[in-house]
């Protein structure tokens with residue numbers, strides 16, 4: 566048997582999925598200071614993350630990859646100048662930049678540069694944890710600018726303002742702000758069992774928590790109860806908040822919750838899920854460690870679902886210790 570060891574436990578310890586550990590001071594007061602912004606672009610300590618859709622551009626130095634490029638280095642590769650001011654890192658300005666598809670194409674052949682899929686880089690541990698939050702901001706905002714060139718109110722062309730944190734329409738004066746889309750993701754339990762689902766695009770054998778977008782004028786609690794009922798027919802109650810994770814695909818906020826099931830029978834909505842079923846706690850523990858005898862696995866430690874499941878598994882350990890001590 567060739568059970569793989571738990572992946573990257575040191576990189577994403579329990580409670581800290583990807584994109585949550587930030588090294589940036591967002592320094593929002595500087596977004597409205599054009600003189601300081603220009604000076605920061607000329608600062609020799611300034612660095613940029615260059616992103617294109619789900620990928621980013623990294624400098625390759627021997628075996629090492631460097632995600633933060635000098636601004637002139639980024640421009641020489643074809644990145645647009647100072648698109649978004651992300652903030653300050655140890656006092657040095659950090660920017661997010663987009664790059665055109667044909668410029669990316671030209672980089673593919675170069676030995677000193679790598680065009681890497683961000684998600685793959687994260688799961689392979691090729692990026693430092695403290696870079697991930699800033700990369701998520703860059704990815705989310707650069708993508709937003711690329712998709713919002715025209716005013717949703719009047720259709721005229723919009724322009725970037727507030728150092729990349731707003732787009733303005735000169736025709737109707739509308740101000741457009743980047744959106745964050747709330748998604749609930751929930752640990753539904755029934756005593757020693759929890760409810761997990763499989764989406765068709767998941768890797769074979771992988772199961773995860775149910776999730777879905779919060780709808781207009783809906784509470785987080787209602788969204789959890791509705792999504793679980795729609796996808797599996799299970800009714801639940803006692804919804805509580807656990808933790809959040811920014812998810813820049815393209816700009817979601819994963820709101821990790823817990824809920825208690827009131828019913829057990831599962832009726833899977835096959836339009837949403839490939840399958841759903843109950844798993845006992847011992848089974849989930851093996852899935853997270855990738856030691857399940859049938860090869861089943863849980864979500865990767867970079868995703869919040871891994872941490873929701875991990876906490877639930879750890880809780881049993883704590884309860885057992887408490888019971889023994891009692």
Ligand SMILES: [Zn+2]
Nearest residue numbers: 716719734737
């Ligand atoms: Zn307009």
